[in-house]
Amino acid sequence: MTxxxxxxxxxxxxxxxxxxxxxxxxxxxxxTGLTIGALLLTTAGCGGGGTAPAANNDSKGEAAKIGVIAxxxxxxxxxxxxxxxxxxxxxxxxxxxxxxxxxxxxxxSRGEKTEAINAANKLINKDNVVGIIGPTLSGEMFxxxxxxxxxxxxxxxxxTTAEGIPALGxxxxxxxxxEFLAVPQAVEKAISTYDLKKVAVMYSNNxxxxxxxxxxxxxxxxxxxxxxxxxETFADKDTDYSAxxxxxxxxxxxxxxxxxxxxxxxxxxxxxxxxxxxxxxVGTNGFxxxxxxxxxxxxxxxxxVASPWFPGKxxxxxQKFIADYKAKYNNKVPDQxxxxxxxxxxxxxxxxxxxxxxxxxxxxxxxxxxxKDFQGxxxxxxxxENREPVMNATVLIIKDGQFxxxx
Amino acid sequence: xxxLLNQYYLQIAVFVMVNAILGVSxxxxxxxxxxxxxxxxxxxxxxxxxxxxxVKAGFPxxxxxxxxxxAASLMSIIIGFPALRLTGIxxxxxxxxxxxxxxxxxxxxKITNGALGISGIPTLGTKISKxxxxxxxxxxxxxxxxxxxxxxxxxxxLVLILVFLVFFCVRLNRSRxxxxxxxxxxxxxxxxxxxxxxxxxxxxxxxLGALIAGIAGGLSAHLTFFIGPKDFAYHRTVEILLYAVxxxxxxxxxxxxxxxxxxxxxxxxxxxxxxxxxxYGALLVTMMAFRPQGLISEETVxxxxxKLGRGSK
Numbered sequence: 257m258t259x260x261x262x263x264x265x266x267x268x269x270x271x272x273x274x275x276x277x278x279x280x281x282x283x284x285x286x287x288t289g290l291t292i293g294a295l296l297l298t299t300a301g302c303g304g305g306g307t308a309p310a311a312n313n314d315s316k317g318e319a320a321k322i323g324v325i326a327x328x329x330x331x332x333x334x335x336x337x338x339x340x341x342x343x344x345x346x347x348x349x350x351x352x353x354x355x356x357x358x359x360x361x362x363x364x365s366r367g368e369k370t371e372a373i374n375a376a377n378k379l380i381n382k383d384n385v386v387g388i389i390g391p392t393l394s395g396e397m398f399x400x401x402x403x404x405x406x407x408x409x410x411x412x413x414x415x416t417t418a419e420g421i422p423a424l425g426x427x428x429x430x431x432x433x434x435e436f437l438a439v440p441q442a443v444e445k446a447i448s449t450y451d452l453k454k455v456a457v458m459y460s461n462n463x464x465x466x467x468x469x470x471x472x473x474x475x476x477x478x479x480x481x482x483x484x485x486x487x488e489t490f491a492d493k494d495t496d497y498s499a500x501x502x503x504x505x506x507x508x509x510x511x512x513x514x515x516x517x518x519x520x521x522x523x524x525x526x527x528x529x530x531x532x533x534x535x536x537x538v539g540t541n542g543f544x545x546x547x548x549x550x551x552x553x554x555x556x557x558x559x560x561v562a563s564p565w566f567p568g569k570x571x572x573x574x575q576k577f578i579a580d581y582k583a584k585y586n587n588k589v590p591d592q593x594x595x596x597x598x599x600x601x602x603x604x605x606x607x608x609x610x611x612x613x614x615x616x617x618x619x620x621x622x623x624x625x626x627x628k629d630f631q632g633x634x635x636x637x638x639x640x641e642n643r644e645p646v647m648n649a650t651v652l653i654i655k656d657g658q659f660x661x662x663x
Numbered sequence: 664x665x666x667l668l669n670q671y672y673l674q675i676a677v678f679v680m681v682n683a684i685l686g687v688s689x690x691x692x693x694x695x696x697x698x699x700x701x702x703x704x705x706x707x708x709x710x711x712x713x714x715x716x717x718v719k720a721g722f723p724x725x726x727x728x729x730x731x732x733x734a735a736s737l738m739s740i741i742i743g744f745p746a747l748r749l750t751g752i753x754x755x756x757x758x759x760x761x762x763x764x765x766x767x768x769x770x771x772x773k774i775t776n777g778a779l780g781i782s783g784i785p786t787l788g789t790k791i792s793k794x795x796x797x798x799x800x801x802x803x804x805x806x807x808x809x810x811x812x813x814x815x816x817x818x819x820x821l822v823l824i825l826v827f828l829v830f831f832c833v834r835l836n837r838s839r840x841x842x843x844x845x846x847x848x849x850x851x852x853x854x855x856x857x858x859x860x861x862x863x864x865x866x867x868x869x870x871l872g873a874l875i876a877g878i879a880g881g882l883s884a885h886l887t888f889f890i891g892p893k894d895f896a897y898h899r900t901v902e903i904l905l906y907a908v909x910x911x912x913x914x915x916x917x918x919x920x921x922x923x924x925x926x927x928x929x930x931x932x933x934x935x936x937x938x939x940x941x942x943y944g945a946l947l948v949t950m951m952a953f954r955p956q957g958l959i960s961e962e963t964v965x966x967x968x969x970k971l972g973r974g975s976k
Contacts, residue, residue, distance in 0.1 A: 328937060329937055329939075329940055330940075363933065364933075364937070364939070366940075369887055369889060369891075369894065370678055370887065371929070373674060373887060374671070374674060374675060374678070374930055377670055377671040377674045377675075378671045378930075378933070380670070380671070381669045381670040381671040382669060382671050395780060395889065395891050395893065398780070398782040398783075398888060398889035399887045399888050399889045401888075402786075402888045403888075406789070406810060407670070407810070418779070420782065420783075424783075461770070461771065461777065461778065462767075462770050462778050462892070463778055464777075464778040464779045464780060464891060466778075467777055467778050467779055468779060
């Protein structure tokens with residue numbers, strides 16, 4: 257490697273300000289080629305080592321190939337990594353139990369829809385997977401879902417919460433509790449607990465998912481006869497919310513509802529407490545993150561969110577999952593992305609077992625569609641006739657920097 | 664053959680073609696020496712116009728795509744008048760701003776469905792496969808599924824569009840207009856002194872580029888089921904510009920080769936998993952260090968021509 261680099265420098269030096277002859281250009285091309293080749297070889301070597309699927313499955317009969325499309329590199333890599341960790345943990349457990357053998361094939365989507373389409377096509381047509389888990393974002397699912405559906409391959413989103421995803425086709429599932437099922441639980445619980453009459457609503461208007469959450473908040477409030485006295489918007493990555501919050505403070509609402517990701521939500525909470533808004537805040541899934549408490553500190557107290565995943569739940573299965581996850585991943589507490597991915601693979605495993613096949617995509621789809629009374633770490637689970645999840649969320653409130661159940 | 668006609672490869676080929684068409688669009692604006700970064704904006708106008716027409720107004724796709732292109736082109740003329748008074752980096756900034764304005768407008772309009780985007784756009788592939796089944800084509804035709812046949816046909820349409828565009832550009836270069844473009848690229852003041860109406864030709868190149876970008880946008884909307892404002896953000900502009908930077912902008916084949924390489928590369932590098940974007944970046948840096956004029960320049964063509972000419976004798 258160093259040799260090649262040295263020769264590059266030499267050539268460059270020779271040529272400074274001198275007319276480039278054809279022969280020198282030729283040498284240069286070779287050097288470039290060699291450098292690129294060396295780079296490719298070294299990096300490809302590293303990559304292969306990190307993601308090679310466990311090959312020891314082969315000894316116990318044929319493994320069912322399940323493809324995963326996840327946001328593994330780029331801005332949302334944290335989500336993809338959590339999903340991968342949850343899946344890997346589930347895979348090891350399932351393979352150890354021995355009822356079915358599963359091989360996971362990971363593909364990266366970078367959070368982009370064309371990449372998600374390519375990944376889905378690769379998994380379906382090249383790797384011949386029997387089912388797919390992912391993609392991570394709803395926007396990616398809107399592009400990749402129809403591809404899988406056309407090809408007749410079951411696809412299950414573990415974090416795609418936007419409205420209308422299973423409507424893409426008979427093969428499209430999700431085990432992520434959509435906003436329009438989770439948010440109303442939090443809003444209604446807050447209304448009954450705090451006897452809300454008039455509230456203010458804030459949301460991030462350049463985030464598809466936050467807008468969808470806002471619409472759900474709005475319709476739930478209308479249904480319950482609560483007056484919306486102000487609707488304020490902001491954008492992702494905004495840092496100053498004083499204008500919106502000052503206006504809201506002057507209107508004296510009984511509560512504020514916020515639909516945004518955790519970064520913005522945390523800053524909103526901080527600013528709101530600073531200018532003296534002490535009422536409860538109800539949030540969409542963005543509130544459901546330990547990061548929110550980390551950033552907002554004591555200001556996060558009184559924030560309410562509905563979540564299918566609650567690590568504090570006194571459930572044997574949940575506590576075992578947390579312990580195993582911590583043991584495997586450096587004492588990290590699993591978030592809801594990891595938990596839902598973990599459950600998704602168990603859903604696939606139970607469907608594979610029931611279908612009695614590792615290759616028949618149609619049979620697998622039918623088996624998934626009939627899943628009822630599945631007990632996962634995110635609670636009791638079933639698919640309804642529209643392939644939407646039927647599951648209960650726990651309404652949580654932040655107290656003294658901890659998520660606790662709102663009773 | 665079966666290996667080659669895999670749906671996965673066909674899909675990638677389809678994306679290569681769309682990106683190559685985008686490459687032609689940036690080539691046209693660059694052919695007068697204007698660095699415009701508004702292509703993603705024009706693409707977005709084309710894509711949204713087209714998607715709204717087909718999804719909400721029920722227009723047929725073959726009508727909606729050209730209308731999308733024309734809408735983008737009209738927009739480019741409106742903003743072109745003031746913007747093309749600027750040159751170089753100032754024009755780049757102005758057109759970049761335009762792209763962002765389009766994105767924010769799309770984000771806030773009701774008809775574009777804001778940040779949620781438009782989903783459930785009928786794709787060319789499904790349209791064609793429906794048409795084929797209505798003609799009574801069996802599920803398997805010559806060993807190909809209906810899906811494969813329709814993707815192949817989509818690919819064929821895209822190839823035809825691209826071939827037409829290349830032919831158009833090659834002919835354009837030999838015409839009065841093309842010579843005027845070249846003169847403006849070489850030296851704008853000198854071209855003006857020679858009696859060339861520089862505003863007219865610059866605007867023409869700009870509008871042609873926008874037309875093609877709009878058509879590419881319409882095509883991409885009808886290939887991916889879904890469009891959202893994020894798809895046409897700043898990074899898309901940079902991607903399009905990279906096709907020209909990597910491939911070279913002297914000849915129309917440059918950006919096409921650039922689009923081919925840059926679309927294939929992330930897929931070829933899939934086996935490198937997490938490192939693939941690093942390799943992608945490293946390759947670009949290497950390119951810039953060793954071949955700043957792009958892969959294909961006029962000298963390259965002359966070099967290969969003389970070499971092949973000697974070989975045949």
